[in-house]
Amino acid sequence: MRRPPIGVLVVAAAVLYPAVHAIGIGPSLGGLVTILFFTLLAVGLNIVVGYAGILHLGYAAFFGVGAYAAGILTTPSHPFGWPFWLALPVGGAAGALLGLVFSAPLLRLRGDYLAIVTLGLGEILQVVLINLPGVTRGNSGLSPIGAPRLLGYELDQRYPAFWYYFVLALLLLAVAVSRAVERSRFGRAWVAIRENELAADCMGVNPVRAKLLAFVLSAVVAGVAGAAYGSFAGGLYPTAFTFNISATLLCMVILGGMGNPAGVVLGAVLLAGFDRVVAPFLTEQAGRLLPGGGGGSWRIFLEFHNYRFLLYGIALVILMRIRPQGLLPSAEMREELLEREEAASAAGAPA
Amino acid sequence: MSLANLSLRGVTKRFGGLTAVSSVDLDVAEGSIAAIIGPNGAGKTTLFNLITGVYAPSEGSISFEARDVRRALDRRAIELGTSVAAGCALLGVAIAAGVPAFEALVSGYRYAEPFAWGAGLGRALSAFGERAVGVVLGALAGTAVGAGGYAVTWRRGRVRPHLLARQGFGRTFQNIRLFKDMSVLGNVLVGLHPRLEAGFWASLLRLPSQRREEAGARAEATGLLEFVGLADRRDALAKNLPYGDQRRLEIARALALRPKVLLLDEPTSGMNPNETQALTRLIGEIRERFRVTVVLIEHHMKVVMGISERVTVLDHGAKIAEGTPAEVSAHPAVIEAYLGKGDEDVE
Numbered sequence A: 001m002r003r004p005p006i007g008v009l010v011v012a013a014a015v016l017y018p019a020v021h022a023i024g025i026g027p028s029l030g031g032l033v034t035i036l037f038f039t040l041l042a043v044g045l046n047i048v049v050g051y052a053g054i055l056h057l058g059y060a061a062f063f064g065v066g067a068y069a070a071g072i073l074t075t076p077s078h079p080f081g082w083p084f085w086l087a088l089p090v091g092g093a094a095g096a097l098l099g100l101v102f103s104a105p106l107l108r109l110r111g112d113y114l115a116i117v118t119l120g121l122g123e124i125l126q127v128v129l130i131n132l133p134g135v136t137r138g139n140s141g142l143s144p145i146g147a148p149r150l151l152g153y154e155l156d157q158r159y160p161a162f163w164y165y166f167v168l169a170l171l172l173l174a175v176a177v178s179r180a181v182e183r184s185r186f187g188r189a190w191v192a193i194r195e196n197e198l199a200a201d202c203m204g205v206n207p208v209r210a211k212l213l214a215f216v217l218s219a220v221v222a223g224v225a226g227a228a229y230g231s232f233a234g235g236l237y238p239t240a241f242t243f244n245i246s247a248t249l250l251c252m253v254i255l256g257g258m259g260n261p262a263g264v265v266l267g268a269v270l271l272a273g274f275d276r277v278v279a280p281f282l283t284e285q286a287g288r289l290l291p292g293g294g295g296g297s298w299r300i301f302l303e304f305h306n307y308r309f310l311l312y313g314i315a316l317v318i319l320m321r322i323r324p325q326g327l328l329p330s331a332e333m334r335e336e337l338l339e340r341e342e343a344a345s346a347a348g349a350p351a
Numbered sequence B: 001m002s003l004a005n006l007s008l009r010g011v012t013k014r015f016g017g018l019t020a021v022s023s024v025d026l027d028v029a030e031g032s033i034a035a036i037i038g039p040n041g042a043g044k045t046t047l048f049n050l051i052t053g054v055y056a057p058s059e060g061s062i063s064f065e066a067r068d069v070r071r072a073l074d075r076r077a078i079e080l081g082t083s084v085a086a087g088c089a090l091l092g093v094a095i096a097a098g099v100p101a102f103e104a105l106v107s108g109y110r111y112a113e114p115f116a117w118g119a120g121l122g123r124a125l126s127a128f129g130e131r132a133v134g135v136v137l138g139a140l141a142g143t144a145v146g147a148g149g150y151a152v153t154w155r156r157g158r159v160r161p162h163l164l165a166r167q168g169f170g171r172t173f174q175n176i177r178l179f180k181d182m183s184v185l186g187n188v189l190v191g192l193h194p195r196l197e198a199g200f201w202a203s204l205l206r207l208p209s210q211r212r213e214e215a216g217a218r219a220e221a222t223g224l225l226e227f228v229g230l231a232d233r234r235d236a237l238a239k240n241l242p243y244g245d246q247r248r249l250e251i252a253r254a255l256a257l258r259p260k261v262l263l264l265d266e267p268t269s270g271m272n273p274n275e276t277q278a279l280t281r282l283i284g285e286i287r288e289r290f291r292v293t294v295v296l297i298e299h300h301m302k303v304v305m306g307i308s309e310r311v312t313v314l315d316h317g318a319k320i321a322e323g324t325p326a327e328v329s330a331h332p333a334v335i336e337a338y339l340g341k342g343d344e345d346v347e
Helices: A006-022 A029-051 A059-074 A084-106 A111-130 A160-182 A185-195 A197-202 A207-233 A243-256 A261-289 A297-302 A304-322 A331-348 B044-051 B075-106 B117-130 B132-156 B161-167 B184-195 B200-204 B208-228 B243-255 B273-290 B301-307 B325-330 B332-339
Strands: B004-015 B018-029 B033-037 B059-064 B169-171 B261-265 B293-297 B310-315 B318-323
Touching: A006 A029, A006 A160, A029 A059, A029 A160, A029 A185, A029 A207, A029 A243, A029 A261, A059 A084, A059 A111, A059 A207, A059 A243, A084 A111, A084 A207, A111 A243, A160 A185, A160 A207, A160 A261, A160 B200, A185 A197, A185 A207, A185 B184, A185 B200, A197 A207, A197 B161, A243 A261, A243 A304, A261 A297, A261 A304, B004 B044, B004 B293, B018 B044, B018 B059, B018 B293, B018 B310, B018 B318, B033 B044, B033 B273, B033 B301, B044 B261, B044 B293, B075 B117, B075 B132, B117 B132, B161 B169, B161 B184, B169 B243, B184 B208, B184 B243, B200 B208, B208 B243, B208 B273, B243 B261, B243 B273, B261 B273, B273 B293, B273 B301, B301 B325, B310 B325, B310 B332, B318 B325, B318 B332
Parallel strands: B033 B293, B033 B310, B169 B261, B261 B293
Antiparallel strands: B004 B018, B004 B059, B310 B318
């Protein structure tokens, strides 16, 4: 009775949603797939930001490397023509390789310096994608990207239900991996480094190796997510991997509660949900209710989608003011709250 | 007197122009309790940081159980260095000619037409051939950067706290350094980290061997918490413990390493007389039960005189006196360092 199985209920609701949607209620599955991609990435970013406490500002680079590695292998505009299912792990491996190569010099830095270098990494990748036209087709983009084949079906965007379940499965896998590692000695080493690097070092934890593991593991998640995203979107363009993506993902992690995958999922669903579901709905309603169908030069002010960064910023400021640990802080925080409640109720009980 | 198992010879640490520790010799006998005292800024904590590998000495050597504490150039280091150099060489080649080779490979491909892989690979190879000089230079530069970088990293990494911790040095800190947002039990579990063997995949899949090991670790950590009297707070967050309990938690965490030498940096600072007395008893019990050598920095003279067998006095980074507590407290240089010179005394 300590904790109602909210997690189980949420997963069940997510699994059953397409059936509900089939009778015509709720937002489209395609929009939800984008939300799920963001959530998957946020869970991956949480490994490095939430557990190991490394402020990572270039996560989109790992997403992009995975996407392009798999995209190049599957697109018909290159001769490789690999099936999607083979390219998917290659995307993860490409992310891991980039993480490994860059983290060797990176992880000897600390705090702000490390953050600046990750920021640079994200910017460099975008410039590289634009300036290697022979490989990436530059700004004109890599398109189309091969779709996964299953039982004779070519599962591209016309099959949102497949993508919904596929990305949901990836997300559940990422959460399960996060949870398992969190409870192991590796997860404890991450948190120890986040809390006090010197003390962790003096307790026999090799900080460089622990950070490397966090960095590479989160890069694998980003790489796999990228590989899947490329196929879902059908085309890859350098503009899909800007700093905006990295910053939005970071907002999701911080808003939801660093170090707790469930909190991160909540943060990601709230922010991406606003962007993909709430804002289009509001825009549509405004257009319907206002005279002239919301036409006119001030129409642009009713594109609620454009307010997203303003709202993310306001949400973060309010959160930092009233609940700096995030909406759903990690399990140890909850235990502590529980302990206080028990102490309070024990004190209040008649002797 | 038994064998000295920790010995410092001419250990000096300079920070720029400041000599924090200057040419200190120190021998600590196995199983003894040694105290290091001295006025504020005498270099006591710096000495601890040198012993535990937080700093590398500018001069001098530290040996433990008759071996230099620095990591030797072992086979693993050489293997890792070789693979890093090889990886960097490949990276160098890729930077020198990777993109042109890729473009040569895929050139001539038309959408939906069969692609001649043999010819493509031939073009890619000749692209490498045309840039032979660049490729060789890239490989050489990559090897040099990889091997050089690894050599520098290895040299700097010869003295690192986690390596010293694995050799048997456990420590506490003057300004408490707990993992504040971790549970009390979690703090102690981190101390067990180097002795746990579960690999990454075993942890990911939560294999039975890993679960057994975790359960054992929890039991051992709980035992240590019982020993220091914190078992009933094991699920509390470390930051919510009272000050004295935080100090004892730091000791439990250090004990989880199963150290051979336990270094306590001002374990009783900020404690009232009752707590101080209890902690002094605890230090004695620790030595009996865990058979450790204890080195402590302390300001409470009562503690120092009560439990330590040898006292070393530092002032301005140099050792000014050494001996039994009684000898040291009568030593003129010690009295001078603590109370100032006597020449202004009247009568």
